[in-house]
Amino acid sequence: MSKLTFDGIAYNRTAEESVLDCLTRHGVVVPNSCRSGICQSCMLRAVSDDPPAAAQKGLKETQKEQRYFLACSCIPSGDFEATSELPQLTRTSAQVRAVEKISPAIARVRLDYSRPFDYRPGQFLNLYRPDGLIRTYSIASVPQFEDFIELHVQRTEQGRMSRWVHEELKSGDLVHISAPLGECYYRPGNTEQPILMVGTGSGLAPLYGVLRDALRAKHSAPIWLYHGSRTRDGLYLIDELRSLAREYENFRYFPCLSRESGYEAFLAARANDAALTEHKNLKGWRVFIAGHADMVGATKKRVFLAGASLGDIHSDAFLLARN
């Protein structure tokens, strides 16, 4: 008999019993379907120990790194602790270091945060306003370069959080943030694999984090970034990105405008159209897509049909909250 701790409660587990069988025997309901390690509906997360390799078969590398596993194929060798708790439920406080308007539409928020807080550039977190309003933002900072967390908040007309951030939030204010979430981040290795990045609006935030993380990891293959906005107001970090493009010869940056023309410095096209016109065969590529959910969904399908493997497509879809 060994001990299986699940969501803080200990259960007896026989040596050959899977985590799913053990919990089911004790009357704990865990969603499941195929019970063969295929359908992934019984996915849980290990608290501190790495799950057995057999329990992570078929999961994405990013999920493996975050210790997700399949309860039906998990037979730990001894005591084991797992949780069904989603990391977005944990909260930690953070203090606003600065809020700056870096374009008419975008506020850059920098937060001082307490450690440990292990995040990957490009992941997202929930931002909690003191009255309980919650919105999700992607992380643009890189922990090896910056000692703050950077978020880009795009102002939307009806956006309660975004208007508050743009108009009221100021240096010194206290907010709460969730643990970092999501798998839209750069994984070291395969540095000879070309990378395509497509983002719209503040979808640049995760891409800016991923890009600088990849360059930091000496990614040697070409990295193409297409950042799109309807109008000039939504493009930002142009100077920073141009300067990175000068510094790294494998990095190419294309700002795109879909509703305004007449600018020589910008492509007059949607970012995803411009990217897919230039890159018709994406077999073997790694792709990052971030921004409006409809754009992300459509682009994901197009890059997949252009040859990118699903496991190589990382995306971050922004949904407008319903007020």
Next chain:
Amino acid sequence: MAKTLYEQLGGEAAVNAAVDIFYRKMLSDDRVSRFFEGVDMDRQASKQKAFLTMVFGGPNNYSGKDMYEGHKHLLKMGLNDSHVDAVIENLGNTLKELGVGNDLIGQVAAIANSVRDDVLGRGH
């Protein structure tokens, strides 16, 4: 002992190799692509993987009822025999691309065909 169909095809590695090719064929096929409009691609890919594992003769616990439940919303969209035929055709072409011989392709097609009635809701 004789190798099972799943082993002859190459097991899980074969499923992994086939899933991208198969899913891409389905999405590009005008006969069936509309059934995939608006679905989450990652979730769909893991379903395709479960399906391929089953038709490759691999480990699974899917029942006829699961097959029916999983497709009944598509019956309202007009899912019929011609679409099942398209799936089996795409499956065969996927395996051909992976260098699988006609005999094994025939066995896979037979398994896929065996769930046709469940998928189309006959008898449910």
